[in-house]
Amino acid sequence: MKKTILAAVALLCLMGTAAAQRHVEYKWRGAYFVADVGYSMNLNRETGLNGRADTVSAVDVSFSGGFLFSKEAGIGLGATYFSDPSGAFTQMPVYLELRSHFMRSRLTPYTVLQGGYSLPLGSSSEPPRVQITKGGLYFGLSIGARYAIDRGFAIGLHVEYKMLQSNEVTRYNLINTPELADPITLHCVGGGMSFYF
Numbered sequence: 001m002k003k004t005i006l007a008a009v010a011l012l013c014l015m016g017t018a019a020a021q022r023h024v025e026y027k028w029r030g031a032y033f034v035a036d037v038g039y040s041m042n043l044n045r046e047t048g049l050n051g052r053a054d055t056v057s058a059v060d061v062s063f064s065g066g067f068l069f070s071k072e073a074g075i076g077l078g079a080t081y082f083s084d085p086s087g088a089f090t091q092m093p094v095y096l097e098l099r100s101h102f103m104r105s106r107l108t109p110y111t112v113l114q115g116g117y118s119l120p121l122g123s124s125s126e127p128p129r130v131q132i133t134k135g136g137l138y139f140g141l142s143i144g145a146r147y148a149i150d151r152g153f154a155i156g157l158h159v160e161y162k163m164l165q166s167n168e169v170t171r172y173n174l175i176n177t178p179e180l181a182d183p184i185t186l187h188c189v190g191g192g193m194s195f196y197f
Contacts, residue, residue, distance in 0.1 A: 024106050024148050024149070024150055024151065025104055025105060025106055025108075025148050025151070026101075026108075026146065026148040026151060026152075026153075026154040026196060027068070027151050027152065028068060028070065028071040028101070028104055029068050029069065029070060030067065030068060031065070031066070031067055031068075032065065032066060032067070032068055032074060032076070032099075032196060032197070033063075033064070033065040033196070033197040034062075034063070034064050034065070034076075034078075034194055034195065034196050034197070035061075035062070035063055035194070035195045035197075036060075036061070036062040036063075036064075036080075036158075036192050036193070036194045036195075037059075037060075037061055037062075037192050037193055038059070038060050038061075038062070038158075038160060038190050038191060038192025038193070039057070039058070039059055039060075039190045039191065039192065040057070040058050040060060040082075040160070040162055040188040040189065040190030041055075041056070041057045041058075041188060041189065041190060042054070042055065042056040042057075042186045042187060042188045043187045043188065043189055044185075044186070044187050054088075054089070054130075054184065054186075056084050056086075056089045056186055056188070057084070057085065058082050058083055058084045058085075058089065058090075058188070059083050059085075060080050060081065060082045060083065060162075060190075060192070061080065061081045061083075062078055062079070062080040062081075063078060063079060064076050064077065064078025064079075064097055065077065065078070066097065066099070068099070071100075071101045071102070071103070071104050071108075072100050072101070072102070073098070073099075073100060074098070074099035074100070074101075075096070075097070075098055075099075076096075076097050076099065077094075077095070077096060077097070078094070078095055078097050078114065079092060079093065079094045079095070080092065080093045080095075080140075082118075082162075082164065086125040086126075086130075087123045087124055087125045087126075088123070088124060088125035088129075088130035088131060088132070088169075089130075089132065089164075089166075089186065090121050090123040091118050091119060091120055091121055091132055091135065091164065091166070092118070092119045092121055093114075093116055093117070093118040093119070093138035093140070093162075093164065094116050094117060094118075094119065094138075095114040095115055095116025095117075095138055095140065096114070096115055096116060097112055097113065097114045097140075098112070098113045098114075099111070099112050100112075101146065106147060106148045107145060107146070107147050107148075108145065108146055109143070109144070109145050109146075110142075110143075110144055110145070110146050110156065110158075111141070111142065111143050112140070112141070112142040112144075112158075113140070113141055114138070114139065114140035114141070114142075115137075115138070115139055115140075116137075116138045117135060117136070117137060117138055118135045118136055118137070118138040118164045118165065118166070119135045120132035120133060120134065120135045120166065127172070127174055127176065128171065128172055128173060128174055128179075129171070129172040129176060130169065130170070130171050130172070131169070131170050131172075132166045132168070132169050132170075133168045133169070133170045133181065134166065134167040134168035135165075135166060135167065136164070136165025136166050136167045136183070136185075137163070137165045138162070138163065138164055138165070139162070139163040140160060140161065140162045140163075141160065141161045142158040142159070142160040142161075143158060143159055143160075144156050144157050144158025144159065144194065145157060145158075146194070146196065152197065153195075153196065153197060154195075154196040155193065155194065155195055155196070156193065156194035156195075156196065157191070157192075157193055157194075158191060158192060158193075158194060159189070159190070159191045160189070160190055160191060160192065161187070161188070161189055162186075162187075162188040162189075162190075163185065163186070163187055163188075164185070164186045164188065165183070165184075165185045165186075166183065166184050166185075166186075167183050168181050168182070168183060169181065169182060169183070169184050
């Protein structure tokens with residue numbers, strides 16, 4: 001009986017040692033690169049001065065890179081391709097970002113704060129045509145969790161808020177004549193997946 005108990009204790013100790021050796025965390029200092037894929041939908045419906053309701057749903061792809069000074073602080077630059085299926089509100093925010101991870105463990109919560117400018121890409125919708133002709137300020141906030149596969153690769157899931165201003169959105173009538181140009185601000189919420197390199 002004593003031999004069995006000793007063997008069980010030894011096995012548990014070996015398993016604990018092996019588990020400790022398998023402990024993995026993503027690098028917490030140095031250069032980083034992140035690719036995000038997400039989906040967003042605007043909260044506000046009355047976005048223009050004319051009172052027209054613009055419902056925007058978009059797939060966005062982001063790339064950012066920077067430097068992690070510690071687990072709590074990283075700074076980088078990034079760009080997002082914000083693709084609205086109608087084409088009218090497709091744009092590209094470019095921004096400075098601040099990243100913070102809260103634990104040195106394989107699974108850690110994180111936040112990302114972004115601020116910059118949203119560039120219009122000149123795309124427009126089908127008639128009656130709508131087109132962003134002047135960009136505006138951009139703000140983004142993401143909250144999520146990151147899981148380390150190894151020290152150089154991790155995946156994450158997040159929820160996000162984006163504020164995209166467009167200082168001039170031109171609306172055309174059916175004969176393609178500009179009808180109205182007004183500023184709009186989109187307040188979008190969504191979620192997505194991140195890949196850390």
